[in-house]
Amino acid sequence: MTDIRMIALDMDGTLLDDKKEITSWTKKQIMKAHQAGVIIVLCTGRPFHHCYTYVQNLQLNSHLITCNGGQIFESDYTTVIAEYLLKAEALADLYRYAHDLKMDTWTISSKEPFYNDIPNNYNDYRWLKFSCSHKDEKILNKIEAKVHSIDGIEVSNRTAVTVEVNPAGVNKAAALELVCEKLGITMKNVMAVGDSLNDVRMIQSAGIGVAMGNGQPAVKQAADDITDTNQHDGVGKAIKKYILSAEI
The missing domain is CATH 3.30.1240.10 (Hypothetical Protein, Haloacid Dehalogenase-like Hydrolase; Chain: A; domain 2)
Structure with a gap:
C-alpha cells in the first residue's frame, strides 16, 4: 500500500454534492483520516472567501490551495506563501x-x-x-x-x-508539490481526488489519483481509480478504501 500522508481534495463536483454541501458520511471519513494524522488539503479553483467556511466546517489546520494554484495559504489561513498573478x-x-x-x-x-x-x-x-x-x-x-x-x-x-x-504554469499539481516540499514529503505520499480538467495534473502526479464517478472522461482516463459520484459519497468511499482500510 502506498504511504499516503496527504489527501488533496477538489471541491466543486468532488468534495461537495450538487447542493454545495459535504455529506455527513463523507465528513466523518475525512475527520477520521485527519485524526489519524493524514493531512487534508483543499485544492480548489475557488477563491479563499468561497472555501474558508468549508475549512472551518472540517476543522482543518493544513495548507489551502485556491484559484487553481494561484494562491497557496499557510495552515494559519492568513499567510500567503505563494501567489501567481495575471497581468x-x-x-x-x-x-x-x-x-x-x-x-x-x-x-x-x-x-x-x-x-x-x-x-x-x-x-x-x-x-x-x-x-x-x-x-x-x-x-x-x-x-x-x-x-x-x-x-x-x-x-x-x-x-x-x-x-x-x-x-501559464499555474496548476494544482505545482501548488501541491510546493506544499509537499515544505512538509518534507513527496507527491507519492498524496492521494488526489477530482472531477475536472484542472484536476488532471494533480491526479497524474499523486501516488494515488482518484477520479470521481461524475468526472470528465479525461480525468477518469488519467486516474488510478474511479470512485463513486459526488452525490454518493465518492470522496468518503475513496478515503475509506485507501486510507482507513490501511488502519493507520
Whole structure:
C-alpha cells in the first residue's frame, strides 16, 4: 500500500454534492483520516472567501490551495506563501473580448471577485484568475483561442459551459508539490481526488489519483481509480478504501 500522508481534495463536483454541501458520511471519513494524522488539503479553483467556511466546517489546520494554484495559504489561513498573478492588461483584454461575445464573466482579484464587470482602475488590482461562461461551444472555442493568442496565460480548466484562465504554469499539481516540499514529503505520499480538467495534473502526479464517478472522461482516463459520484459519497468511499482500510 502506498504511504499516503496527504489527501488533496477538489471541491466543486468532488468534495461537495450538487447542493454545495459535504455529506455527513463523507465528513466523518475525512475527520477520521485527519485524526489519524493524514493531512487534508483543499485544492480548489475557488477563491479563499468561497472555501474558508468549508475549512472551518472540517476543522482543518493544513495548507489551502485556491484559484487553481494561484494562491497557496499557510495552515494559519492568513499567510500567503505563494501567489501567481495575471497581468492586468491581459485580464482586461480577455474581459473585453468575452464581454463582446456576451459571455458571463467573473474575475478574481486578491481582494474580491467581480461579476460581469471589472473596475476602471484594474491596474491597481492583483488578479488571480479569469473565468467566463456560455452555453454555446463555439463561443467557448473562441475565448479559448483568444487565450492561446496572449503570452503568459493558459486555460486551466474547461467544462461544457465554462473556461478558466490562470498564469501559464499555474496548476494544482505545482501548488501541491510546493506544499509537499515544505512538509518534507513527496507527491507519492498524496492521494488526489477530482472531477475536472484542472484536476488532471494533480491526479497524474499523486501516488494515488482518484477520479470521481461524475468526472470528465479525461480525468477518469488519467486516474488510478474511479470512485463513486459526488452525490454518493465518492470522496468518503475513496478515503475509506485507501486510507482507513490501511488502519493507520
